[in-house]
């Protein structure tokens with residue numbers, strides 16, 4: 001054995017005794033022996049080769065995202081092994097936490113206690129999000145399942161509520177039905193972000209939630225721009241206001257009219273990432289007749305059959321309480337000369353103003369409205385060749 005061979009052995013030993021023994025599950029890679037249990041023997045060092053693999057995202061069962069760890073690491077962080085990764089060396093580890101939980105891991109799932117069973121008891125359930133590492137700036141919270149009690153007739157989340165606090169973004173208080181939606185929340189320095197879900201004593205509501213929390217690095221291309229509570233990157237899709245639904249609220253206003261499904265006191269941007277080669281965007285009501293009902297008397301508009309027609313459109317200074325803002329749009333090729341829309345119908349709007357953002361605003365009550373549902377709008381990005389000259 002010459003000096004080079006001895007040096008190699010010493011380097012390997014240092015690697016094994018130092019890094020493997022002290023391996024941290026928050027590191028970005030894992031060291032494992034291909035032959036597992038006999039790791040510490042000299043023979044194993046000669047015979048096996050040590051493998052390092054990245055703790056990257058891997059596909060787990062039920063379309064969940066896991067992280068590739070060693071089986072032992074996954075057990076140590078109370079993860080659920082769901083399939084294999086790294087050429088069967090690692091396990092795809094799914095992290096699921098519930099009330100009073102904390103996580104500093106990317107792609108953690110936060111569920112109600114007893115999920116997938118529903119929850120009918122009152123109380124406060126808190127989950128704390130810590131940065132994985134200093135390069136993280138934002139989280140995306142996907143509402144895979146989200147059912148809480150409906151807001152009251154004025155849109156206030158007085159029965160159940162979800163508050164997201166501690167971040168650098170202003171997040172509305174959310175309740176009702178929001179499965180399929182998401183929010184982006186900026187970290188405020190190194191402060192933790194907390195999700196606080198309060199449930200009322202109304203046991204008739206079968207609540208459940210499963211939220212996926214993905215951590216986004218400051219230089220990540222999928223990071224949402226500032227001011228974008230929701231951020232979409234497809235060429236086309238549908239955006240919805242919180243708690244949008246086609247059925248009417250079961251709560252009634254003081255004047256006896258049906259209340260709203262809209263959430264009160266919101267002001268946020270819904271953004272669409274511009275795809276290269278695309279210069280404009282079109283916003284249009286979706287197929288539901290009530291897919292744009294944000295102010296005024298929806299109950300009457302349905303009754304008279306003007307729902308969704310130009311007779312029910314409102315814009316400009318008629319929109320002072322609940323409305324959307326689309327910058328510099330045209331309808332049927334004609335500039336609308338206003339960017340603010342409300343009422344019980346919306347023409348198809350086209351705009352080449354960038355970035356692509358639709359702002360939505362609601363005030364604190366529904367005193368002048370009845371039976372609003374909010375909105376579900378289709379968006380389509382438009383190829384640069386579709387630019388109309390002069391617009």
Ligand SMILES: [Ca+2]
Pocket residue numbers: 260262294295296322366369372
């Ligand atoms: Ca309204």
Ligand SMILES: [Ca+2]
Pocket residue numbers: 321322362363364365366367369
């Ligand atoms: Ca309102």
